[in-house]
Amino acid sequence: MSDVEVAPPINDPAENLPKYCDFFKYLLVEELVLEPDYRQIHYGKCAVIGRLCAIPDNFKLENVSIPHLPSVYKLPTGAVSLLLLNFSYENSCTGSLANGAYCIMRGEIVLCNVQKPNSPTLTTRGLHEQLLRLDDSGKERSTLLENVQKTHKPALYVWHSSRINQAEELIQRRLEIRVLCK
Amino acid sequence: MINLSPDDIEDQLDNFIIRKTKDQASTYVPRQKTTKNGEKIYDHIPLLIKDILASQPDADNKGAFTLFNPTELKYHSCLVYGFVAGRGVHNKSFYNYVLDDGTGSIKFRIYAKPREEKIIKCLYNEAQSLIGSADTLKYEKISTSMTRLLGKATEYIDGSVISPGSNVMLYGRPHNFKDQISLDVISFTMDNEKSRSLEIAFSESLIDYYQSHNR
Numbered sequence: 001m002s003d004v005e006v007a008p009p010i011n012d013p014a015e016n017l018p019k020y021c022d023f024f025k026y027l028l029v030e031e032l033v034l035e036p037d038y039r040q041i042h043y044g045k046c047a048v049i050g051r052l053c054a055i056p057d058n059f060k061l062e063n064v065s066i067p068h069l070p071s072v073y074k075l076p077t078g079a080v081s082l083l084l085l086n087f088s089y090e091n092s093c094t095g096s097l098a099n100g101a102y103c104i105m106r107g108e109i110v111l112c113n114v115q116k117p118n119s120p121t122l123t124t125r126g127l128h129e130q131l132l133r134l135d136d137s138g139k140e141r142s143t144l145l146e147n148v149q150k151t152h153k154p155a156l157y158v159w160h161s162s163r164i165n166q167a168e169e170l171i172q173r174r175l176e177i178r179v180l181c182k
Numbered sequence: 183m184i185n186l187s188p189d190d191i192e193d194q195l196d197n198f199i200i201r202k203t204k205d206q207a208s209t210y211v212p213r214q215k216t217t218k219n220g221e222k223i224y225d226h227i228p229l230l231i232k233d234i235l236a237s238q239p240d241a242d243n244k245g246a247f248t249l250f251n252p253t254e255l256k257y258h259s260c261l262v263y264g265f266v267a268g269r270g271v272h273n274k275s276f277y278n279y280v281l282d283d284g285t286g287s288i289k290f291r292i293y294a295k296p297r298e299e300k301i302i303k304c305l306y307n308e309a310q311s312l313i314g315s316a317d318t319l320k321y322e323k324i325s326t327s328m329t330r331l332l333g334k335a336t337e338y339i340d341g342s343v344i345s346p347g348s349n350v351m352l353y354g355r356p357h358n359f360k361d362q363i364s365l366d367v368i369s370f371t372m373d374n375e376k377s378r379s380l381e382i383a384f385s386e387s388l389i390d391y392y393q394s395h396n397r
Contacts, residue, residue: 022287023231023267023282023283023284023285023286023287024265024267024282024284024287025284025285026284047265047284106265160347162347163376164376164377164378165376165377165378166377166378166379166382169382170378170381170382173381173382173385173386173389174284174385176385176389177230177284177285177385177388177389178284180230180389180392180393181230181232181285
C-alpha cells in the first residue's frame with residue numbers, strides 16, 4: 001500500500017493578493033483619503049457617507065465629522081474629500097442631490113491618475129500585481145510605489161447614490177456595527 | 183502622523199460606544215422559546231448578514247439555525263435591514279433579490295401572493311369607483327381612506343415593488359440549499375425616506391442585542 005502523496009503547499013504569491021470585497025462595506029472618507037500606503041487601500045465594493053461637493057470639472061465627497069469619535073481621529077466636516085468618478089446630477093439615482101447635500105455613495109474604489117485625465121484607472125490589486133512583476137530587490141518596487149503615489153489618487157467609481165438627512169447618526173451606527181464584526 | 187490602515191480603525195475603536203441614554207422600557211426584546219433540553223430558540227431577532235451566512239442548520243431542532251458570534255445562538259426567524267443590491271430571476275412563485283447590509287450579501291426571495299394581490303386590487307378598484315359617483319357622495323370620505331389603505335396594503339404584499347437601489351427591512355427565515363444560505367421572506371417593509379429613521383432604529387436594536395450577548 002502506498003501512501004497518498006501530499007503535494008507540498010505551493011507558495012503562490014497570488015494567494016497574498018487582496019481579495020475583492022463583494023459586499024458594500026461601510027468605509028469613512030478619511031480612511032480612503034488619508035491612507036499613505038496605497039497597497040492597504042480597500043479593494044472592491046464599498047459604501048461611503050459624506051457631503052457632496054461640486055467643484056468645476058468634477059465632484060468630490062467630503063468627510064462628515066463624527067461626534068463621538070476619540071478626538072485624535074476627529075476631523076471637522078469637509079476637511080478631506082474623496083474624488084468621485086462616473087457621477088453627475090443626471091445619472092444620480094435620487095433627483096434631489098445638490099452641492100452640500102449629505103448622501104451615501106456606493107461603488108468601487110479605484111486609483112485614478114489625476115495628472116492624465118481619462119487614462120485607465122488602477123486598483124489596489126492591480127498595484128500589487130505590478131509590484132510582483134518587479135525584482136525582489138525592493139528598490140524598483142519603492143520607486144514604482146512612489147510614482148503611483150505621486151500621480152494617482154484614490155477615487156470612488158459611483159454606481160449608486162442616495163440622499164440622506166442624518167449623516168452623522170448613520171455613520172456612527174455603521175462604525176459601531178463594524179466594531180461588532182471585528 | 184497617525185497611520186491608519188483599514189483594518190486598524192476597528193481596533194482603535196475598542197471603546198467606541200455612541201448612545202448613552204439607555205431606556206430599558208423601549209429596548210427591543212425578541213421572542214424566545216425554550217425547548218425540552220432547556221435551549222433557547224429566538225424569533226424575530228435582529229441579525230447581521232455575515233452571521234446569517236455563517237449559521238448552520240441545528241440538528242436537534244427542526245427549522246432552527248445556530249450561529250456563533252460572539253456566543254452560540256439558536257434562532258428560527260430573524261430581522262435584517264439592508265440595501266437591495268441586485269435582482270435575481272423572478273419566477274412564478276418567487277421574486278428574487280440580493281440584499282447587502284455592509285457585512286455581507288445574501289439572496290432573498292419573496293413568495294408571490296397572486297390570490298391576495300388580486301383580491302386587494304379588486305377591492306381597491308371598487309373603492310375607487312365609489313369616489314365621485316353622485317349617489318354615494320356621503321361615502322366619499324370612507325372610500326378615499328379605503329383606497330389609501332388598500333393601496334398601502336399592496337406595497338406590503340406585492341414583492342415586485344422592490345427595486346434594486348432601495349432599502350428594505352426583512353423578516354424571514356434562513357433557507358439552506360446545497361450549503362448555500364438564502365433568506366425566505368415572510369414580510370418586508372421598504373424604507374426609502376431621506377431620514378432613514380428605520381435604519382437607525384434597526385441598527386440601535388441590533389447593536390444593543392449584540393452587546394447584550396457579549397457580556
